[in-house]
Amino acid sequence: LYDLVDIQLDTFPFGGWTTNLDALHAGVPIVTQRGDTGRGRWGWRFLELANVDIGRATDEYAYVGAAVALASDTALRQQVAGQIRGSSARWFDASYTQPTYERTVVALCTREEGAQG
Numbered sequence: 001l002y003d004l005v006d007i008q009l010d011t012f013p014f015g016g017w018t019t020n021l022d023a024l025h026a027g028v029p030i031v032t033q034r035g036d037t038g039r040g041r042w043g044w045r046f047l048e049l050a051n052v053d054i055g056r057a058t059d060e061y062a063y064v065g066a067a068v069a070l071a072s073d074t075a076l077r078q079q080v081a082g083q084i085r086g087s088s089a090r091w092f093d094a095s096y097t098q099p100t101y102e103r104t105v106v107a108l109c110t111r112e113e114g115a116q117g
Contacts, residue, residue, distance in 0.1 A: 002026030006077055007055075007070045010043040012063070017042050024050070024088065029080040031067045033057040050087040052080055 002008075008023040010016050010032035020043045023030050032043030032055060047056050054070065057063035070077050 002028045007031060007067065009067060013037070013040045015040045015042045020046055024084050027081040027085045027088075029055055029070050029077055029084065031055045031057065031063060031070065033060065033063045050084050052083050054080060 002023060003026070005028060008019065008028050008030045010020060010030050012033045013035040015032065015035060017039070020030055020032070024046060029052070030043055030047065032047065034041055034044040034056065044056050047053075054076070055066050057066055070080065
């Protein structure tokens with residue numbers, strides 16, 4: 001289905017995990033607004049990791065502006081899609097993601113143990 005769409009609008013304030021990852025896997029730009037909870041920040045962080053600024057909205061006006069810009073500018077959409085595809089190893093390549101995940105978990109557990117001990 002992502003071959004049929006130009007952009008994905010992330011839901012606010014809840015945010016989408018699977019739908020965002022599906023869109024990124026297909027190289028489809030997403031527009032998201034940063035929420036107050038972890039689940040409301042997934043899309044924002046995914047775009048941040050991909051070094052994509054457009055689509056990371058701080059309010060509803062920026063959200064609409066980014067959506068209109070991406071929907072109406074084919075060259076911009078293609079540029080963003082290229083950035084997303086270029087960073088896809090961060091989410092979809094186990095040889096990259098697994099060691100990164102393991103280091104993060106160990107660092108968090110070590111920090112937690114040090115804080116309590």
